[in-house]
Structures are given as C-alpha cells and as structure tokens.
Amino acid sequence: MSPLLSFFSNIDPQRETQVSPKVALSEVDQQMRVPAIMFTTFAICWLLVGTFFAIVASFKMHSPNFLADWEFLTFGRARSAHLNAMAYGWSNNAIFGVGLWVMARLCKAQIRFSGLLIIAGIFWNVAVVIGIFGILTGGLTSIEWLEMPKQVAPLLAFSYILIGMWGILMFRYRERGHVYVSQWYILGALFWFPWLYVVAQTMILFEPARGTIQALTNWWFAHNVLGLWMTPMGLATIYYLMPKVLGRPIYSYYLSLLGFWSLALFYNWAGVHHLIGGPIPAWLISCGIVASVMMVIPVVVTAINHHMTAVGNARAVWCSPTLRFIVFGAMSYTLASFFGSWMALRDVSLVTHFTQFTVGHAHHGVYAFFAMTMFGGIYFMMPRLLAREWPSATLIKVHFWFSGLGIGMMIVGLQLGGWIQGLNLNNPDIPFVSSDPETMTVIKALVPWLFSRSVAGMLLTIGHFAFFVNFAWMLIGPRAVRYKEGPTLLGNTEGKGA
Amino acid sequence: MSDTPKERLPGDSAPYEDDDIHIVHSQLLREKDEPSEGFSPVPMLLLFLFGGLVFWGGVYIANYSGDFRWDIYNPEWKPGMTEKVAEKPPLMVTGERLFKNNCQACHQANGAGVPGAFPPLAGSAWVVGDEARIVKILLRGLTGPIEVEGNSYNGNMPSYGENGAGWNDYQIASVSTFVRASWDNGAPEITEEAVAAIRGETADKSGAWSGEEILGAHPL
Missing domain, CATH: 1.10.760.10 (Cytochrome c-like domain)
Structure with missing residues (x-):
C-alpha cells in the first residue's frame, strides 16, 4: 500500500476494527489515557479548592468574624467561589474525564485528535481560574450559578464546544450496533449543556432580556445544569458501571427508555419552582410545579431499574470501591429527587423557600448523588487508564465513610434546621434578631444547625484529602505500587467485583 | 506503556490477540463483559401510578393556570372571578x-x-x-x-x-x-x-x- 493510501485508510473513521472486544476496550483506554487523567487531576484539584472556600463560607455563617479582615474572602465572594469552583471546576472536569471515557468505551470508536481535547481542557481550566480570580477580586455578577465575570464566558463556551463536539463526533463514528442507555444520556447532555450556557449568558449578561425574564432564565439555567448536565452524566456512569462491575445485564431496556425520555421531557420545565411566590405569571409556576412532580416518573423508573440490577449482590457492592460509591449515589438520586418534587408544592415551598432547607437539598443532589457517583467512576477508571491498582484500600474506606457520613450529617442538619427556620420566619411573633439576649429569634434557633454544617464540612474535607492522597500516590507513586497484584477491594469477595 | 513486555512499534499493524492481553492487561481479563440490557416488561402497577400522576398534573394545571394569561399572578384566580382592580391610594x-x-x-x-x-x-x-x-x-x-x-x-x-x-x-x-x-x-x-x-x-x-x-x- 502506498504511504498516501495507508494514511487515508488510517484516518478513515469507519475503518473496520478487527480486534476482540476486550482488546478494543484496552485500546480505547490507552487512547483516552492522557486526556482522561488530565481532566481527573484538574477535577480533584478543584475539589480541594472548592472545599476550602466551602469551609470559609460555612464558618462565616455562624462566626461572622472569621477571616473578616480579608476583603477577598468576604462571604459573598467565598460562597460564589465555592459554587463556581465546584460546578465548573470539579464537576465539569469530572464529567469530561469520566463521562467522555464511558462514551469512548461504549462507542469503541477510533479515538482521534485527543490532543484537541487536551488543549480545550487546558483552556477550560484557565478560564475557570480567571473566573474564580474575578470573583475573589470583586468582579462577580449577581446571577446565581453564573457569578464568573462575563468576560470569561466566551472562553468557557469555546473550550466547551471543542470538548463537546469531540464527544459528539466520537458518537458519530461509533462501532455500529446497539446504542446503550449511557450513550443516550451522554449524547443528550453534550447537546443540552451548551444550549443552557449560551442562552443564559446571552439573555442575562450580553443582551439582557427585560425584568423577570432574567430571573426565569437564571433558574431555568441553574436548575438545568443539575438536571440536564450533571444528572444525565451521573446516570450514564451508574448505568455503565453497575452492570459492568456486577456482570449482570441492566434489568429492563423498556424502563431505561421510559426513564430517559421522561427526564428529557419534564426536567427542563422544573426550574421555575425556585420562583414560587415571585412576580411570574401563575401558569408558568403551575407548569413548573407539575413538571417537578412529574419527575417522580423518571426517578421511580430509574430506581427500579438500578435496584433490580443490583439486588442480591449486596456483598459484591460492599466490597467494590466503585459500587459502594455508585450505589450510594443512585440511592441519593432517588431520595433527593423525591424531596425535590415534594418541595416544589406551593404549600411546602411556603416553608422551605429562602431557608437552609434548599441549600441542604442542593448538596443532596450535587454531592450525595453526583459527586459520589463521579468518585465511583474515578475509582473504576483510573486503574484501567494507568494499568496500576489503587495503593490503599484504607484510604478508600476513609474517603467513603467521611464523605458518606459528612454529607449525611450536612443534609439532615440543613434540612431540619431549614424547616425550623422556615416555620420561624413564617411566625410573626418570632423576631429575626433582638437586642434582648433572652428572646428567641430566628437567627438564634438557626445557628446550631449552621454549626453542624461546618462540622460536616470538616468530615468531607478529610474524605477529600484521603482521596487526593490515594490518587496522587497512584499517579506518581513508587514502582512497587505499580506492580501491586490484583484489584484493590474493600473486603473478601470470593472473586466477585472489581 | 512502560509495563509492556513486548514493545510494539508505531505503525505496527499486526492485530492484538487475546493472548497478548493476558500479559498487557491482567486487569482487562478480570473485567466483565460490556453492559447489556434485559427486557423485563414495565410493571403494570407503575403504569397506573404514572397514569394517576399525569391525571393529577392535568387537574392541577386546569385549576391553577390563571387561564394562561400573562397578567394573572394569583394561582387561585378563576375565569369568572371579578378581577380586583388595584386600588389607588388616596x-x-x-x-x-x-x-x-x-x-x-x-x-x-x-x-x-x-x-x-x-x-x-x-x-x-x-x-x-x-x-x-x-x-x-x-x-x-x-x-x-x-x-x-x-x-x-x-x-x-x-x-x-x-x-x-x-x-x-x-x-x-x-x-x-x-x-x-x-x-x-x-x-x-x-x-x-x-x-x-x-x-x-x-x-x-x-x-x-x-x-x-x-x-x-x-x-x-
């Protein structure tokens, strides 16, 4: 074959791959190696940065004098830096790492131009650094979830387009045959996120729409980043890894189908429930409430599908680091979503709106479901990419227990405290603050719960450090670690699980 | 990959055999097959539950939609209701x-x-x-x-x-x-x-x- 011909046959994306399935997976892993490790490393660094700002913001809630002399760590900036570091730093990098890797494995396409992915990824992270710096120096916007100064938005959008296009093209040139449920979710999310981000930036910051439309767009965006970006990516990871590790098929194709399309249909409407009681036409809010309640359908369907897949394998789930986190995430998804549907009702919103209850709910969704799922994904992905094993089962256990207990404590504390706060706020006999130290006030009743959130945050910090140390050890550790035999499991499985 | 015993040169087009994997990726050998899907039917009870939910949604929208008008903010508003004109202060x-x-x-x-x-x-x-x-x-x-x-x-x-x-x-x-x-x-x-x-x-x-x-x- 002439060099020219062989060049063209090499770049033909639909070139037949004549390798056995496991070899194909190994080739995909090797081709995804550098970008996926890069994204995961960025993600974990952002996780630590975001945790730091979270602790600062949380302490300021009950001890306002904490670090009060530092202008760039005032509450408004620290909180926004926390949110953006977690949303655009940790979550998106984790999605780019784990989500694209799952997509690549399922597509078994010839991976091309992974250098593009690396360049786009570096630009994305540079943009987030500039954005966080802008927030800390006071250039933040007043739009929740879009606090980064609007000047970085084009850079973020452009880097995303390179990354997202890459994922979509990979699907275009996939190995022919059945398209698995994880691929639906990832493909959908790759289209949904840029649509959300560009529309929100345009309608709120670049060509501002009038009045309440901005608020509507804001909550449509903020809720859908969770609902149409993190949720499908998390579910795709669960749908891939749960049957993969257990070696069982997903319970029902029909349930997967129903779950995906009902999510795509209803989630987009749900964000309006953040504006219940606001100056928005009644029908819009009612539609938002109905869509929020309708979210019970995809959630129940997905829960049954996952439960029936995993049922009877408790031992294997408990011993696999991946599945421990994944199943924790799947259960949290069900619970958090039921809470969300319930909170959207007008009578419940009357109490929970503007309280810590909402904050607890947000962490229920983004951390207990999404972040835990991504941890599970990283625990499965890294050994395959590096051809090494996790150095320490103890550190994985520390990560699981501190993260699991920490987030549990945070959700219980914030939701109980938030409910009490809501009842107190609605009671005209209880003042907000009072000069008389004996009087019961809204603030005084809330402070112990805020304090419990800080304690929970410390637990999470310990878990994240354990994760970081284990990860760094695996990445740059001594050679002995690299040749460790057999998978790192959290118990004796008699050969089950991985 | 540094751990590979047999170095493969760039452009080497000889396909991998499953035997090669044994050496290269002991991990892949313990890896289960790619996920597949069963075809259990959707439980009947669920369909009734979802039917009920959709029915509730319809009733809710019918009752609290304010006739889909842009200027109705009160969810309890009904078409026959006399609109309370905003009273001007003295x-x-x-x-x-x-x-x-x-x-x-x-x-x-x-x-x-x-x-x-x-x-x-x-x-x-x-x-x-x-x-x-x-x-x-x-x-x-x-x-x-x-x-x-x-x-x-x-x-x-x-x-x-x-x-x-x-x-x-x-x-x-x-x-x-x-x-x-x-x-x-x-x-x-x-x-x-x-x-x-x-x-x-x-x-x-x-x-x-x-x-x-x-x-x-x-x-x-």
Whole structure:
C-alpha cells in the first residue's frame, strides 16, 4: 500500500476494527489515557479548592468574624467561589474525564485528535481560574450559578464546544450496533449543556432580556445544569458501571427508555419552582410545579431499574470501591429527587423557600448523588487508564465513610434546621434578631444547625484529602505500587467485583 | 506503556490477540463483559401510578393556570372571578410620596422654596385659587422670569407631562392636591377628571409656559 493510501485508510473513521472486544476496550483506554487523567487531576484539584472556600463560607455563617479582615474572602465572594469552583471546576472536569471515557468505551470508536481535547481542557481550566480570580477580586455578577465575570464566558463556551463536539463526533463514528442507555444520556447532555450556557449568558449578561425574564432564565439555567448536565452524566456512569462491575445485564431496556425520555421531557420545565411566590405569571409556576412532580416518573423508573440490577449482590457492592460509591449515589438520586418534587408544592415551598432547607437539598443532589457517583467512576477508571491498582484500600474506606457520613450529617442538619427556620420566619411573633439576649429569634434557633454544617464540612474535607492522597500516590507513586497484584477491594469477595 | 513486555512499534499493524492481553492487561481479563440490557416488561402497577400522576398534573394545571394569561399572578384566580382592580391610594398619600421624591429638593419640605432661586409653594397665590395654573405648569413646565409673593425668580420648572416625566392624570392630580392642601394653603383637591380636561385643552402646546402666558389666561 502506498504511504498516501495507508494514511487515508488510517484516518478513515469507519475503518473496520478487527480486534476482540476486550482488546478494543484496552485500546480505547490507552487512547483516552492522557486526556482522561488530565481532566481527573484538574477535577480533584478543584475539589480541594472548592472545599476550602466551602469551609470559609460555612464558618462565616455562624462566626461572622472569621477571616473578616480579608476583603477577598468576604462571604459573598467565598460562597460564589465555592459554587463556581465546584460546578465548573470539579464537576465539569469530572464529567469530561469520566463521562467522555464511558462514551469512548461504549462507542469503541477510533479515538482521534485527543490532543484537541487536551488543549480545550487546558483552556477550560484557565478560564475557570480567571473566573474564580474575578470573583475573589470583586468582579462577580449577581446571577446565581453564573457569578464568573462575563468576560470569561466566551472562553468557557469555546473550550466547551471543542470538548463537546469531540464527544459528539466520537458518537458519530461509533462501532455500529446497539446504542446503550449511557450513550443516550451522554449524547443528550453534550447537546443540552451548551444550549443552557449560551442562552443564559446571552439573555442575562450580553443582551439582557427585560425584568423577570432574567430571573426565569437564571433558574431555568441553574436548575438545568443539575438536571440536564450533571444528572444525565451521573446516570450514564451508574448505568455503565453497575452492570459492568456486577456482570449482570441492566434489568429492563423498556424502563431505561421510559426513564430517559421522561427526564428529557419534564426536567427542563422544573426550574421555575425556585420562583414560587415571585412576580411570574401563575401558569408558568403551575407548569413548573407539575413538571417537578412529574419527575417522580423518571426517578421511580430509574430506581427500579438500578435496584433490580443490583439486588442480591449486596456483598459484591460492599466490597467494590466503585459500587459502594455508585450505589450510594443512585440511592441519593432517588431520595433527593423525591424531596425535590415534594418541595416544589406551593404549600411546602411556603416553608422551605429562602431557608437552609434548599441549600441542604442542593448538596443532596450535587454531592450525595453526583459527586459520589463521579468518585465511583474515578475509582473504576483510573486503574484501567494507568494499568496500576489503587495503593490503599484504607484510604478508600476513609474517603467513603467521611464523605458518606459528612454529607449525611450536612443534609439532615440543613434540612431540619431549614424547616425550623422556615416555620420561624413564617411566625410573626418570632423576631429575626433582638437586642434582648433572652428572646428567641430566628437567627438564634438557626445557628446550631449552621454549626453542624461546618462540622460536616470538616468530615468531607478529610474524605477529600484521603482521596487526593490515594490518587496522587497512584499517579506518581513508587514502582512497587505499580506492580501491586490484583484489584484493590474493600473486603473478601470470593472473586466477585472489581 | 512502560509495563509492556513486548514493545510494539508505531505503525505496527499486526492485530492484538487475546493472548497478548493476558500479559498487557491482567486487569482487562478480570473485567466483565460490556453492559447489556434485559427486557423485563414495565410493571403494570407503575403504569397506573404514572397514569394517576399525569391525571393529577392535568387537574392541577386546569385549576391553577390563571387561564394562561400573562397578567394573572394569583394561582387561585378563576375565569369568572371579578378581577380586583388595584386600588389607588388616596390622592394625598400618593401626592406626599411624589412630592418628597420629585419636588422637595427645590421647593423644600416646608414648601418655602429658596429665596432668589426656587419660588415658594406655601402661601403662594399661584397654587391656590384657579386649579388650571398649577396643573398647566406641571404638565408643560415653566420658564423665564416670574414674580411670586413680591420676589422675582428666573428659573426653569421641568415638565411632568408627555414631554417630561410622563406622569398620568392620577399622579398630576395627587401632587397638585397635596401642594394645595399642605402648609395652610387650604385649597380644595384637584380631581383626575379636571387634570384630564386641562391636558386635553393644552394638547397643542409645545415647550414650557412663560409667566405671562399663565397669568394672562388665569390671573391671580
């Protein structure tokens, strides 16, 4: 074959791959190696940065004098830096790492131009650094979830387009045959996120729409980043890894189908429930409430599908680091979503709106479901990419227990405290603050719960450090670690699980 | 990959065999097959549950949609319900608010004005008596030299009508009534209808009034 011909046959994306399935997976892993490790490393660094700002913001809630002399760590900036570091730093990098890797494995396409992915990824992270710096120096916007100064938005959008296009093209040139449920979710999310981000930036910051439309767009965006970006990516990871590790098929194709399309249909409407009681036409809010309640359908369907897949394998789930986190995430998804549907009702919103209850709910969704799922994904992905094993089962256990207990404590504390706060706020006999130290006030009743959130945050910090140390050890550790035999499991499985 | 025992050169097109994997990736050997899907049917009970949910959703939207109108904010609104027209506060209440926000800076809280710069409203013959004077001045503004209570002024009173702040009849009536009733001025209120009539009469007027024009039409 002439060099020219062989060049063209090499770049033909639909070139037949004549390798056995496991070899194909190994080739995909090797081709995804550098970008996926890069994204995961960025993600974990952002996780630590975001945790730091979270602790600062949380302490300021009950001890306002904490670090009060530092202008760039005032509450408004620290909180926004926390949110953006977690949303655009940790979550998106984790999605780019784990989500694209799952997509690549399922597509078994010839991976091309992974250098593009690396360049786009570096630009994305540079943009987030500039954005966080802008927030800390006071250039933040007043739009929740879009606090980064609007000047970085084009850079973020452009880097995303390179990354997202890459994922979509990979699907275009996939190995022919059945398209698995994880691929639906990832493909959908790759289209949904840029649509959300560009529309929100345009309608709120670049060509501002009038009045309440901005608020509507804001909550449509903020809720859908969770609902149409993190949720499908998390579910795709669960749908891939749960049957993969257990070696069982997903319970029902029909349930997967129903779950995906009902999510795509209803989630987009749900964000309006953040504006219940606001100056928005009644029908819009009612539609938002109905869509929020309708979210019970995809959630129940997905829960049954996952439960029936995993049922009877408790031992294997408990011993696999991946599945421990994944199943924790799947259960949290069900619970958090039921809470969300319930909170959207007008009578419940009357109490929970503007309280810590909402904050607890947000962490229920983004951390207990999404972040835990991504941890599970990283625990499965890294050994395959590096051809090494996790150095320490103890550190994985520390990560699981501190993260699991920490987030549990945070959700219980914030939701109980938030409910009490809501009842107190609605009671005209209880003042907000009072000069008389004996009087019961809204603030005084809330402070112990805020304090419990800080304690929970410390637990999470310990878990994240354990994760970081284990990860760094695996990445740059001594050679002995690299040749460790057999998978790192959290118990004796008699050969089950991985 | 440094761990690979048999180095493969770039461009080596010999396909991998499963045997190679045994050495290269012991991990892949313990890896289960790629996920597949079972085809268990959707439980009947679920379909009833979802049917119930959709039915509830329909009923909820039918009851709380405010007829899908953009201007209905009350979820309890029903098509037959008599719309509660937003009640306007009394003229004096609105008038006081408007005066504080718009007039007080020049004419002062006690209505005494600033000698030599802004004419007084308290005890001024211009504002009491014929109601057309104050309304016309508010609608179009006033410019040039005037004399009030023995002192001369030469300033600019801005317009609050169409070519100025764009106030409606209710707002003009409110602030005129407030000015006429405060500081022992003791003049009767000006109704919205009266303002509307004067606005109609002066529709052709362009620019601000001069003092002579006002006094010529409505002498003190």
